[in-house]
Structures are given as C-alpha cells and as structure tokens.
Amino acid sequence: MTPFNAPVDDILFTLEHVAGASRLPGWDGDLAREIVAQFGRLAAAEIAPADEAGDLEGCRLENGRVVMPAGLRAAYGSFVAQGWHALALPEESGGQGMPAALAGAVTEIFAAASHALQMVVGLVPGAARTIARFGTEAQRALWLPRLASGEWLATMALTEPGAGSDLSGVRTQAVLRDGHWQIDGEKIFISGGDQDLTPRILHLVLARSGPAQSGVKGLSLFLVPSHGEDGQRLPVTVTRIEEKMGLHGSPTCQMLFDAAPAQLLGREGDGLREMFTMMNHARLDVSLQGVGHAARAAAIARSYAATRRQGRSGLALDAHADVRRMLDEAETIALGLRALVQMALVEMDLDESAPLLDFLTPVCKFAGTEGGVAAADLAIQVLGGYGYLREYRVEQILRDARITPIYEGANGIHAMTLAGRLLRHAEGAAAQAFADWLAPVPATQAAWEAARHRMLATEDPGAGATAFMRLTVAAASSRVWACLAAAAQHAPDPDRLHHLAARAAAHLPAQIRHHAEMLEIELG
Numbered sequence: 001m002t003p004f005n006a007p008v009d010d011i012l013f014t015l016e017h018v019a020g021a022s023r024l025p026g027w028d029g030d031l032a033r034e035i036v037a038q039f040g041r042l043a044a045a046e047i048a049p050a051d052e053a054g055d056l057e058g059c060r061l062e063n064g065r066v067v068m069p070a071g072l073r074a075a076y077g078s079f080v081a082q083g084w085h086a087l088a089l090p091e092e093s094g095g096q097g098m099p100a101a102l103a104g105a106v107t108e109i110f111a112a113a114s115h116a117l118q119m120v121v122g123l124v125p126g127a128a129r130t131i132a133r134f135g136t137e138a139q140r141a142l143w144l145p146r147l148a149s150g151e152w153l154a155t156m157a158l159t160e161p162g163a164g165s166d167l168s169g170v171r172t173q174a175v176l177r178d179g180h181w182q183i184d185g186e187k188i189f190i191s192g193g194d195q196d197l198t199p200r201i202l203h204l205v206l207a208r209s210g211p212a213q214s215g216v217k218g219l220s221l222f223l224v225p226s227h228g229e230d231g232q233r234l235p236v237t238v239t240r241i242e243e244k245m246g247l248h249g250s251p252t253c254q255m256l257f258d259a260a261p262a263q264l265l266g267r268e269g270d271g272l273r274e275m276f277t278m279m280n281h282a283r284l285d286v287s288l289q290g291v292g293h294a295a296r297a298a299a300i301a302r303s304y305a306a307t308r309r310q311g312r313s314g315l316a317l318d319a320h321a322d323v324r325r326m327l328d329e330a331e332t333i334a335l336g337l338r339a340l341v342q343m344a345l346v347e348m349d350l351d352e353s354a355p356l357l358d359f360l361t362p363v364c365k366f367a368g369t370e371g372g373v374a375a376a377d378l379a380i381q382v383l384g385g386y387g388y389l390r391e392y393r394v395e396q397i398l399r400d401a402r403i404t405p406i407y408e409g410a411n412g413i414h415a416m417t418l419a420g421r422l423l424r425h426a427e428g429a430a431a432q433a434f435a436d437w438l439a440p441v442p443a444t445q446a447a448w449e450a451a452r453h454r455m456l457a458t459e460d461p462g463a464g465a466t467a468f469m470r471l472t473v474a475a476a477s478s479r480v481w482a483c484l485a486a487a488a489q490h491a492p493d494p495d496r497l498h499h500l501a502a503r504a505a506a507h508l509p510a511q512i513r514h515h516a517e518m519l520e521i522e523l524g
C-alpha cells in the first residue's frame with residue numbers, strides 16, 4: 001500500500017493562486033496553510049489507516065443498532081477532540097466560521113483518506129446552514145450548538161422505495177396529532193441513519209404534510225431527533241443496512257419512522273426548496289469526494305509507476321509513453337477538477353446566490369464525480385494486475401467512487417438541470433454568468449455559445465443534455481487550465497504544471513469539438 005500523503009501544497013497553490021481565496025474578507029494565508037497541513041497530518045496518521053481496516057470490517061446491525069468499524073470510530077474521536085467537526089459551522093453557534101473554500105480543502109483530504117467516514121460526518125455543515133436559514137429562533141438556539149458540539153451528527157432522509165430521483169413519490173407522512181407533528185413511514189439508503197460515532201442523531205426528513213396527490217408541493221422538511229429531551233430513544237429505527245459495492249465503512253440504512261416526534265422546519269409545503277439548501281452544499285461536497293478520489297488515485301499510480309521495474313530491461317513503468325499518458329491524464333483530472341471546485345467554493349463564500357455559482361454547482365457535481373471514477377480506473381490500469389488486487393487499494397477507490405455519479409442527484413439529472421432551467425430560467429442569467437466567465441478563453445467561449453444557442457433552439461433538449469454537459473465541462477476546464485498555466489510559477493512543481501497545462505491546451509479544443517459533434521448526433 002502507498003502511504004496516504006495529503007497534497008497540501010497543491011491544494012494551497014490552487015486555492016490562493018487560481019481560485020483567488022485571498023479575495024475573501026479576512027483571508028489569512030498562513031492560517032489556511034496551518035489548518036490544511038494539520039488536517040493532512042490527522043488524515044495520514046489516523047483516518048486513512050482506519051479506512052483500510054474499515055473497508056474489510058464493514059458495518060454491522062446488532063440488536064437494532066449500527067456498529068461502525070472500530071478504527072473509524074476512534075478516528076472520529078480524534079476528529080472531534082481536535083475540533084474539526086465545527087470548522088465550517090457559524091461562530092455564533094459555537095463553530096469556527098471558516099470559509100467554505102477552506103472547509104472544502106479539509107473535505108477533499110478527508111474524503112481521499114476515508115470517503116466512508118467523511119460521508120457520515122459531512123452532512124452537519126449543510127444541516128446547520130439549513131437550520132440557520134429556515135429555523136425559528138428557538139430551533140436555531142437548540143440545534144446549532146448541538147451540531148457544533150460533535151455529539152450530534154445529521155442525516156438527510158429523502159429516498160424511499162418508490163421515490164429516488166423523483167421525490168414527488170414520497171409517501172412518508174407527517175401528521176399533526178394534538179398540535180404536535182409526528183412522522184410515519186419508511187426511508188431507504190440513508191447514510192449514517194444510525195451509527196455509534198455519536199450518542200445522538202438529528203434526521204432532516206422530507207415528508208408529506210399535504211394530501212397524497214399533492215406532488216412535491218405537499219412536501220415539508222422536518223427535524224426528527226433520534227432521542228428525546230429526556231434522553232430516551234424515540235421511535236426511529238434502522239431495519240436493515242445495505243450490502244454494497246464499496247463504502248463498506250459507511251452504513252446505508254433502511255429506516256422506519258413510527259409516530260416519531262418532529263418539528264417542522266421552515267414553511268409547510270416548502271420542504272423541497274429548503275432541502276436544496278442542504279443538497280447544494282452536499283453537491284459541492286460530492287464533487288470534492290471526486291477530487292479526493294482522483295488525487296489519491298493519481299498519486300498512487302505515479303509513485304507505483306516510478307518504482308516498478310520491469311523484467312531484464314530494468315526500466316520503470318513510467319518509461320513507457322502510454323503509461324506516462326495515463327499518469328498525465330489522471331493528474332490533469334485531479335488538478336483541473338480541484339481548481340474548478342475551489343473556484344465555485346470561493347464564489348459561494350463571496351455570494352451564495354450568485355448566478356455563476358448556480359451554474360457551476362451541477363457542472364462541478366458532474367465533472368468531479370465522473371473525474372474521480374475515470375482517474376481511479378486509469379490508476380488501476382497503470383498498476384496492471386496489482387491494480388485489480390486489494391494490495392494498493394486503487395480498486396477500493398473505484399468501488400467507493402462509483403456511487404458519486406448516482407447520489408446527490410444522478411448526473412443525468414444535473415445535465416437536464418443545465419440544459420433546462422439554467423439555460424432558460426431568468427432569461428438565462430446563470431448561463432450568461434458562465435459565458436462571461438469564459439471570456440479569458442475566447443475560442444472556447446465562442447464554441448460554448450454556439451452549443452448554448454443550439455440547445456435553446458431545441459424544443460426537447462433531453463437527448464442532448466449529457467453531450468451539452470460534457471461540452472460545458474470541457475469549456476470550464478479550458479478556462480481553469482488557462483488560469484493554472486498563468487499561475488504555474490507558484491506551483492509546487494512548475495515544470496510539471498507547465499507540461500500538464502500544455503497538454504490540456506492541446507486536448508481541450510479537440511474535446512469541445514467532439515462533444516459538439518456528439519450534441520448534433522444526439523439532437524438528431
């Protein structure tokens with residue numbers, strides 16, 4: 001196994017010199033370096049080693065309670081003891097109020113070291129944002145400090161057997177009994193629906209408070225605690241945990257809510273809109289999972305290819321041009337994606353409702369998750385037969401990463417969001433913000449504008465949505481790589497970055513042309 005090493009210098013380089021984090025009010029570069037490096041040390045010493053054991057050990061359901069792998073439990077203990085759980089939470093509720101861009105750097109390292117643990121722990125900032133935005137004063141005063149304490153984790157409970165991508169089919173019912181809300185129903189696939197990392201869990205549950213035929217308009221968002229104020233367990237139970245391809249250290253739970261006491265969060269009937277506050281945050285987190293997978297896979301492949309000597313020639317694997325191609329490709333994915341997601345996070349810190357952020361969020365989700373899977377696959381190929389074995393754990397990266405294009409909105413749905421709402425809504429304000437953002441790369445901007453007009457001229461853009469998304473990802477990459485090239489002298493390895501930037505500059509126009517052709521074919 002290749003020891004985990006957080007790419008601290010690479011992360012700080014793009015954060016400061018490409019994403020422009022120093023534009024953020026109060027940004028302190030030295031503090032950022034200290035934070036990222038310190039988390040890198042925890043990830044290398046405790047989280048990554050526990051992840052390997054956690055993948056083998058898996059989660060168990062014993063007497064109705066979930067038992068997590070022991071090493072991940074211990075790693076969470078250190079995570080909380082060092083205060084990492086409160087990094088992104090608002091200061092007024094006991095958090096440290098760090099910018100999303102800096103919290104994102106920590107998330108990337110966390111997900112690369114243990115996607116399984118990160119996804120159980122990582123919903124707290126999104127839950128806190130949702131409560132801070134829609135909760136009453138009393139709800140904010142009660143729940144935000146609890147989430148900041150590390151004694152409560154949060155879940156996002158949307159999916160049901162008949163309601164995955166299409167949440168209009170949610171049947172879990174919210175009922176007012178004696179003036180108090182209660183939840184009845186079943187949810188499936190809930191990450192961290194139960195765990196033994198924290199004594200308490202706060203579930204954010206999407207449930208139907210209107211009649212069965214009310215579609216998404218009848219959905220409201222509820223806070224459903226696992227325990228009452230008297231410390232007693234409430235009727236929220238896990239009925240089974242799923243056997244999965246990867247993420248064995250993360251419990252994916254089927255849950256039963258049986259007249260579970262609940263508090264309405266925000267307005268009745270506004271549940272889906274409110275849930276999007278949590279989901280938009282979670283979507284950028286999922287892109288960071290992809291960045292983490294890509295960076296880790298590229299690092300393992302690079303170190304293996306430099307040291308593996310072949311037969312009598314004694315040549316290292318990376319003496320082969322095709323191996324170098326794969327290494328370049330995996331690293332280009334990792335560096336480009338990281339810069340793209342960091343740019344979106346800096347936008348989020350500057351203005352959460354910026355049209356550009358609206359546009360970049362699905363692009364990051366799509367690009368980050370496809371990129372993580374692609375880089376893991378390339379790394380397996382570089383390692384040959386050893387890549388297919390457990391020993392170097394690149395096969396685990398692929399198994400863990402494979403869910404990311406599916407959850408937090410399947411990638412096909414994000415492609416439809418781009419092709420539909422974001423091109424057309426509010427006179428295409430989000431799309432125009434993206435077009436303006438492409439101004440530093442005029443040829444790319446022109447090609448993207450042509451594709452945009454082609455999509456707008458089509459009555460039914462569905463068939464072309466993924467081709468258009470891929471073209472958009474390539475256009476965004478073109479903008480990102482122009483920035484990376486311009487900042488190369490600040491990179492940890494400027495020569496390497498110049499090489500990768502030149503490669504990207506040669507490849508991306510061809511990719512854009514290819515996706516434009518595919519778009520024509522798909523639209524017929």
Ligand SMILES: Cc1cc2nc3c(=O)[nH]c(=O)nc-3n(C[C@H](O)[C@H](O)[C@H](O)COP(=O)(O)OP(=O)(O)OC[C@H]3O[C@@H](n4cnc5c(N)ncnc54)[C@H](O)[C@@H]3O)c2cc1C
Pocket residue numbers: 155156157158159163164165166188189190191192244247252403406407408409410411412413416
């Ligand atoms: C490990 C894991 C963890 C999860 N964690 C959570 C969690 O914490 N909370 C939670 O609520 N859920 C969670 N989920 C559920 C996950 O979000 C759903 O699986 C996902 O939303 C897809 O729903 P589905 O599985 O019902 O697939 P379906 O809705 O049946 O979709 C199947 C496929 O059809 C395509 N598709 C469907 N609809 C469209 C459309 N409108 N446009 C284009 N293509 C479409 C997509 O390719 C999709 O992959 C988790 C799932 C897994 C496996």
